[in-house]
Amino acid sequence: MRAFFNWLLCLVVAVIALQLFFVARIALMAVVDPQSTAFQRSEAWQIATRGRAEGSPSGDRAWQQRWVPYAQISDTLKRAVIASEDGEFIYHQGVEWEAIERARQRNAKAEEIAARRAAAAIARGKSPQAAKLRGGSTITQQLAKNLFLSGERTLLRKGQELVLASVLEALLSKQRILELYLNSVEWGEGVFGAEAASQRYFNKPASRLSATEAARLAVMLPSPKFFERRPGSPYIAGRAATIVARMPSADLP
Secondary structure (H helix, E strand, O other): OOOHEEEEEHHHHHHHHHHHHHHHHHHHHHOOOOOOOHHHHHHHHHHHHHHHOEEEEEOOOOOEEOOOHHHHHHHHHHHHHHHHHHHOOOOOOOOOOHHHHHHHHHHHHHHHHHHHHHHHHHOOOOOOOOOOOOOOOOHHHHHHHHHHHOOOOOHHHHHHHHHHHHHHHHOOOHHEEEEEEEEHEEEEOOOOHHHHHHHHHHHOOOOOOHHHHHHHHHHHHOOOOHHHHOOOOOOHHHHHHHHHHHHHOOOOO
C-alpha cells in the first residue's frame, strides 16, 4: 500500500506541475507570440516523415505561416470566423455547455444511424463507413487544443481542453485569444494562420479580404484539408453566403 500511495502522490504532483506549466505558458502569451503550437509541430513531423498527402494542392510548397498583429487582420475575417465557429465568442467564459450538449446529442444520433448503415453495408458485402462527428467547441477551446494538446478524442483530453480554455479566458483578453487563434489555426496542409491562408487562396494580405473571401476561409475551418481539395464545392459557396448574412451580427472583441 505504501508503494501505491507513493505512486499516487507522484502522479498528483506530476499533474499539478503540468497544469502550472500550462498556466505559465498561457500567461507568457499575453505579451509573447508563440513560435508554434502542438498541432503545428505534429503536422510538421508528419509532413517531414511521410511527405505531403497524395494530390495535395499545396504541392511542394514550403511551410506557410506569418504572424500578423490583430489590427492587420481584416474585421471581415474576424466576423466571418466568429459567425461560423462561435457566435457567442465575446460573451461566454471559454466553454458553452449548451453547445457541447447539442453536439453530444447530434453525435449520438449520427452514430446510431451509422451503425444501422454499417450493418446494412456488411450484409451487402461492402465496407462500413464511420459516423461523421461534430464538435461543440468554442474558439477558445479550439485554441487550447491547438496550442497544447493532441487531436485524439478521449474524455481525458477533452477535460484538459476545458481546463485550459478556462485558464485562457482568465489570463488573456478576448482580443488576444482571437489574435492567437487566427494566427495559428490550420487552413490547409502546411498552411497556418490568416495571412498565409489569404496569400495562399486569394494572393492578398489578410488585411484586404472581402466579406465573401473571408466567409470562404471560415467555411474551411472545420475540415481545411478536405475543402482545400474542393475549392469549387457548391457547399462552400452556399455556406459562405450564409456566413456573409450572419456577419453583421457577429460582435468583435
